[in-house]
Amino acid sequence: MNEFEWRRQLRDLRQPLAPRRDLWTSIDALLEDAERTQEPVPPHSHEPRRRQLLAAAGLAASLLLAAGIGWRAWQHPTAAPATERLQAGAHWKPADPRFAGAAIELDAARMELQLALQQAPDSPALQRLLGRTEQQQTQLRQLGRQAG
Numbered sequence: 001m002n003e004f005e006w007r008r009q010l011r012d013l014r015q016p017l018a019p020r021r022d023l024w025t026s027i028d029a030l031l032e033d034a035e036r037t038q039e040p041v042p043p044h045s046h047e048p049r050r051r052q053l054l055a056a057a058g059l060a061a062s063l064l065l066a067a068g069i070g071w072r073a074w075q076h077p078t079a080a081p082a083t084e085r086l087q088a089g090a091h092w093k094p095a096d097p098r099f100a101g102a103a104i105e106l107d108a109a110r111m112e113l114q115l116a117l118q119q120a121p122d123s124p125a126l127q128r129l130l131g132r133t134e135q136q137q138t139q140l141r142q143l144g145r146q147a148g
Contacts, residue, residue, distance in 0.1 A: 094144045106137045
């Protein structure tokens with residue numbers, strides 16, 4: 001079979017094709033049988049169950065939100081105000097060359113965050129980022145002391 005025969009067969013597929021028998025009569029008959037055998041459902045019969053499910057879902061969502069906020073607060077305690085942080089930044093140059101690159105990067109990040117905080121001092125996101133950066137600097141200093 002070559003490409004021309006394939007194309008001819010594809011063109012033939014585009015032609016409308018009538019079913020061998022009328023399908024609607026059998027579908028209508030099946031629907032009528034289903035309506036006769038089915039019991040009528042009273043309106044609002046599922047309403048109390050639905051309300052219970054919605055209340056349970058709302059309670060679960062509220063508990064999940066409260067747990068997430070609590071966990072987040074426990075993981076990231078509130079940092080010091082931005083004005084105290086601006087004064088606290090002393091440069092640290094580790095003696096160990098393995099920590100020097102990280103110290104430079106963290107110090108540069110801290111300085112950029114301090115500049116950003118001068119433009120938007122009430123930004124909680126910038127304050128959180130600065131707190132995390134200072135926390136990482138503290139951890140790096142501890143690693144430097146342990147490495148000796």
